[in-house]
Amino acid sequence: MYKAILILLLYYSTSFAQNFKFGFDLEVSQIRISFPDGKSVLGTSQIPLSYHLDFTIEAIEKIFFQLKIGRATCTEFSGWEFGINGSYKFYKSLYVKTGILHHSNEGGGISNQLNVSSASILMIHLSVGVDVIEFLSIGLDYYIPTSKEVIVWQGFPEKQAQTFESMIRLASNFSWDI
Numbered sequence: 001m002y003k004a005i006l007i008l009l010l011y012y013s014t015s016f017a018q019n020f021k022f023g024f025d026l027e028v029s030q031i032r033i034s035f036p037d038g039k040s041v042l043g044t045s046q047i048p049l050s051y052h053l054d055f056t057i058e059a060i061e062k063i064f065f066q067l068k069i070g071r072a073t074c075t076e077f078s079g080w081e082f083g084i085n086g087s088y089k090f091y092k093s094l095y096v097k098t099g100i101l102h103h104s105n106e107g108g109g110i111s112n113q114l115n116v117s118s119a120s121i122l123m124i125h126l127s128v129g130v131d132v133i134e135f136l137s138i139g140l141d142y143y144i145p146t147s148k149e150v151i152v153w154q155g156f157p158e159k160q161a162q163t164f165e166s167m168i169r170l171a172s173n174f175s176w177d178i
Contacts, residue, residue, distance in 0.1 A: 019058035023175025025068070026051050027141070031077055032165040033151070039165060042152070048074035050081065056175060062089045072103060076116055076152050077164075079106040085125065093131035101125050101143060105151050119149040121164055127171075135176050143167040 027050045031042040042048075052070025059065055066085040072078050085099030100122060107118030124146065129139025144166055153159035 019056075020178050021056040021058075021175040022054075022178050023056070023135070023173060024051060024053050025070075025171050025173040027169040027171040029072070029074070029077070030168045031074075032167065033162040034148075034165050035160055035162050042076055042162065044077070045075045046073070048072070048077060050169070052081065052083075054173070054175065063087070064089070064095075066097075066099070076114070077103075077105060078116075079104040083125065085127075087127075089131075093137075095129050095131070095137075095139075097125070097127035097129065097139065097141075099125045105149075115153040115159060117150045117153060119151055119164070121149050121151075122146045123167070129171070129173075135174055137173045137175075139171045139173070141169040141171055143169070 029048040029050060031044075031048060033040060033042045050070060050072040052068040054066050054068040056064055056066045064087045066087065068081075068083045068085070070081050072081055081101055081103045083099055083101035085097050087095045087097035089095040103121045103123065105117065105119040105121065107116050122145065123143040125141060125143050127139045127141040129137050131137045145164055148163050148165070150161045151164045152162040154162060
């Protein structure tokens with residue numbers, strides 16, 4: 001029964017969709033962490049960038065759904081990301097967006113003082129943005145994890161756990177009608 005409802009919803013949204021878009025986004029992140037002595041911004045060895053390919057469907061007027069796949073490239077927070085978002089355009093070019101993002105942190109020893117932990121982080125996503133021109137939009141995204149995961153062990157000789165708390169991303173999205 002659930003499969004039939006899902007197929008009908010998918011058929012309805014694609015057959016009556018007004019617009020399909022394909023594109024990519026580039027995002028710069030600020031990652032908040034906690035450790036036994038307090039909270040801080042994750043000190044990274046490179047700029048925390050991420051990039052994604054995305055596919056957007058306008059299901060009904062002013063409501064969009066987006067699928068995205070990509071990678072985060074920062075040494076301490078790197079790995080594949082998969083997400084789904086829903087957005088509502090409430091005034092001309094202004095929109096709000098919400099969704100989920102799954103990040104698979106790739107672990108590994110970087111040095112004696114830094115060890116990146118393997119972690120699977122599911123995050124809830126809230127965003128506000130503006131369409132600048134026809135194919136470019138800029139948004140400010142806030143991510144909250146559904147569970148606390150250690151992403152970095154730092155220090156020597158005793159390693160101190162750094163737990164992922166939240167993330168803010170400044171995103172620029174380029175997409176074109178197909």
